[in-house]
Amino acid sequence: MANKTNRPKDETPHAKPDKAFSQQLRVQLTDKEITALARDLADTQNKQDQEHENKKRGLAELNARLKALSAESSRLAIMVTSGYTFKEVECAQYFDWPKKGRKSTFRLDTEECLTEEEMTQADRQLSLPIERPQDQVDPEEETHVIEQDGSVITMDEFTEQLKNEVKY
Numbered sequence: 610m611a612n613k614t615n616r617p618k619d620e621t622p623h624a625k626p627d628k629a630f631s632q633q634l635r636v637q638l639t640d641k642e643i644t645a646l647a648r649d650l651a652d653t654q655n656k657q658d659q660e661h662e663n664k665k666r667g668l669a670e671l672n673a674r675l676k677a678l679s680a681e682s683s684r685l686a687i688m689v690t691s692g693y694t695f696k697e698v699e700c701a702q703y704f705d706w707p708k709k710g711r712k713s714t715f716r717l718d719t720e721e722c723l724t725e726e727e728m729t730q731a732d733r734q735l736s737l738p739i740e741r742p743q744d745q746v747d748p749e750e751e752t753h754v755i756e757q758d759g760s761v762i763t764m765d766e767f768t769e770q771l772k773n774e775v776k777y
Contacts, residue, residue, distance in 0.1 A: 704732055707772060722771070
């Protein structure tokens with residue numbers, strides 16, 4: 610092999626180089642370095658295993674959150690599309706109204722008549738008047754109804770309002 614520099618072969622490697630640089634070359638590890646690297650390898654593998662477990666737990670939690678969001682989106686979409694939902698609404702039922710033997714059910718938030726139907730035998734039992742002892746009866750006493758706005762009207766006024774609102 611030809612000597613690319615003009616130096617003689619017997620010259621020491623400690624002479625001043627023409628150019629200094631570094632490059633990746635194979636270097637033999639010592640036993641101490643191998644032991645330290647083995648510890649690092651074991652630690653890294655343990656951390657990797659822990660992260661895989663965290664990933665599994667995290668994916669399960671993420672999937673549960675995504676499933677809940679999907680259900681909520683569906684619920685909201687149904688309400689938006691249909692324009693309504695179902696809620697508990699206070700209602701009242703009146704026996705023998707609008708005439709004897711009939712019963713009417715009203716929702717109290719809008720005062721809308723929901724149903725008018727024949728009273729059942731059970732309804733008739735409920736509508737029997739309960740007599741108060743004679744000393745508690747006030748013949749002048751009127752039954753009153755409290756409107757949604759808080760005003761108080763007589764039962765006769767309320768009945769008249771309902772008659773005007775109910776369309777047969």
